[in-house]
Amino acid sequence: MFKRILSKQNRVLLSELVRTDFKLRYQDSVLGYAWSLLRPLLIFIILYIVFVKFLKVGAGTPHYAQYLLFGIVIWNFFLEMTLQSLGSIVGRGDLIRKIRIPRWIIVLSSSFSAVINFLLNLVIIAIFMAIGHIVPSHLVILLPLIFLEVYLFALGISFFLSAAFVKYRDISYIWEVIIQAGFYITPILYPLSRITNVTFQKLLILNPMAQALQDARYVLITKKTLISNHIFNGGWHQFIPYSIVALVLIIGISYFRKQSKYFGENI
C-alpha cells in the first residue's frame, strides 16, 4: 500500500501542487516569500509588547519572549494547516471533477505548504534563541517527534474538515469559532503555571496541542515549563493526548476515505 501511495506519479503530483500553492500564495505581493517570515515576526512584536512589557504575564518564566514566540509559531502552524486544508478539496474542485487523482494528495499538498512555512518560522526562533543565549537541553532530539505529533493531529483534523466541507459549508464558520476557543484554552499567551486550580490545569493539558506545546518549550526553551509528565506525576493520564491524536487521525482518514468516492458529484 505504501508503495502505491509513494509511487513516482504521486510524488511528482504532490511536489507540483505544493509548488503551485506556494507560488500562488505570494502572487502579486512586492515582498513575496519574505512575508512567510515577516508575518510571524510582526505578530510576535505586537504580542511581545502587550504581554511581556505591559501585562507582564510571563514574569517568573525565563526567556518568556522566546517561550511566547515558539508557542505562537507552533499554534500558527496548526491553525494555518487546518484552515488551508479545510477548503482544499472544494478549492481544487476543478481537478476533482475532471481527472482522477488520489484525493488525499490535495489535502497532503496543502498540509505541506503549511509545513514549509513552519520550517521557515523556526529559522526566526533560532535567531531569537541565539540573541537570548538560550542553550537547548539534550532532550531537543525529541523535538521532531513533538512536531510530528502536532502534524498528525492537524492532519487528522484536516482530512475530516476537508471532506465534511464538501457537504456542509457551515464547517468553515464552526471551525473558526472552535479554533478561536482553542487559542485561549491552549496555554499560548499565558504560562500554564499561572492556572492555579489543579483540576483545570489537568484538564487543559489533556488537549494534545497544549501537551505538545509545553513539551516543545520544555526541550527547546526552558526546563521551567510545566509539562504533562510533571502534572500527572508520570501517571498513565499523560498518554491521553497521544490517544486523542491517534483517534482523531483514524477518524479523519476513515471519514475522508468514505466520503472521497462522492467528491466528484458533490462538489
Added chain:
Amino acid sequence: MEDDIAISVKNVSKTFKLPHEKNTSIKSAFVNFYKRDKGYEEQEALKDISFDIKKGEFFGVVGRNGSGKSTLLKILAGIYSPNTGSVQVNGKLIPFIELGVGFSPELSGRDNVFLNGSLLGFSRKEMKEMYDDIVKFAEIERFMDQKLKNYSSGMQVRLAFSIAIRAKSEILLIDEVLAVGDAAFQTKCFDYFYELKKTDTTVIFVSHDRGSLERFCERGILIEEGKMIESGTIQEVLRSYSDIVFKELDQASEAQTEAEGEARPINKQGKVEYAHIDKVSTYDEKGNLKKNFQFGEKISLEFTVNIKRKIENPIIGVTVWCKNVDKAVYANNTLIDGIKDTGVFLAGEKIILKLSLPKLLNDGEYYIEPAIANESASTFYDQKIKAATFFISGSSNPHSIISGTDKLKLEVLKKGDATKQS
C-alpha cells in the same frame, strides 16, 4: 479478465441524488431529518450498462445530450463511482474530459505546463525535455512567461492541447470537447487521432459528431436515457442513433403541424396563399419510406402540395442543405432542367410531387427544402425550410460533401533533381 480486454464494464448503474434545495448546510440537514423529507429526487443516469473494450480499439460512445454518456465516461475515469456494478481497467488510463485541467490563471504559461504535465503523470525532468516541443507546437513562444489569464482562449487551448498529446497512456478517454475549436485546431486534433490509431492505444471517444465517429471508430455503443440500446460496429450504432433522432424529429414536426391547425388561404406574412407544401418524405428505389441511405442508393423525394388558388405551370424545385456546414450543397428546379409544362392545378386540389436526387452526396446529414414558385420565378408560392432530413453513410470518401463522378487521373508532368536549378 482476459488479456486482450482493456476495459470491462459490468452491470454499471448510477443514480444521482438531486437535492430540492441545495442541502449544504447543517441546519437544512437537521430540518430535513425531522421532516422525514428525503430532500432530494433520484435520477437514474445509467441503468445496467455492460460492455467490453478490446485493447488497441477506437471505441465510440454515442448518444444525445443528457443521455448519460458523459456520466459513463466519468465512471470509466474513476471520477464518479457507480452505485452497482464494476469497472475493470487494464492498463494506465488518462481522461481528457477537458483540456487544460488544473490550469491556474494566476500562474505563468511555463508554470502551468509543468503543473498540467504532472497531472498527466510526467516528472519535472521529463517535462523539461519536452518543454521546447510543447511551446513550439502551441506557437506561443513569446508568451510563456506571462500569466495565463492574459492569454486568449485560443492560446490556452493550443497550449493545453500540445501538452495533452504528449501523454503516453495505454487507454485514453476523449470527450467531445476536443472536437470544438476552429478549423485549424480540428485538423490538428484529427491528425492526432490518426496518429493514435497507428499506435496500440485504446481510445474511448465520446461524441455525437457522426463524421468523426465514423472516421475513427471501429465499434461503439449507443446510450439513450441511461440505457445501452445498441452495441456493435460503429455503422450499426450510428444507424440506430439516427433512428432515435428521427423519431424525435418526426414527433416534433407532427406536433408542429397540428399546432398550425387548419389551412388558411392567407399565410403568416399576410400574402395571398396559392399553394402550401405539406408532408415531405424520402423514399428508396423500391418506394419504401426511408431516412437512412447507403451511399450510392437512389433517393427520391415526395411532397404533397395543397393548392389554394389556380396556378399554371409552376416551377418546382428542391435544395439540399448539408447540416454540418449549413450550406446548400445541391439545388435544382424544373426551370433549370427545361421542364416547362408542369401543369395546371386548381384550387382545392391536393397533388403529390415526386423528385429524384442525384447520387452525388457523401456521408452526412442533409436537409431538404422543397419550393414551388410561379412561372416567371417572381413569386415563391411556398418554400419549406428543413422540411425533411436524411442521412447517408457508407461512402468510401468521407472527406468531402460530394463525390465526383469521374475518377481522378494522375500524370507526373515533370521529374527532375530538386537540388539542380531548373
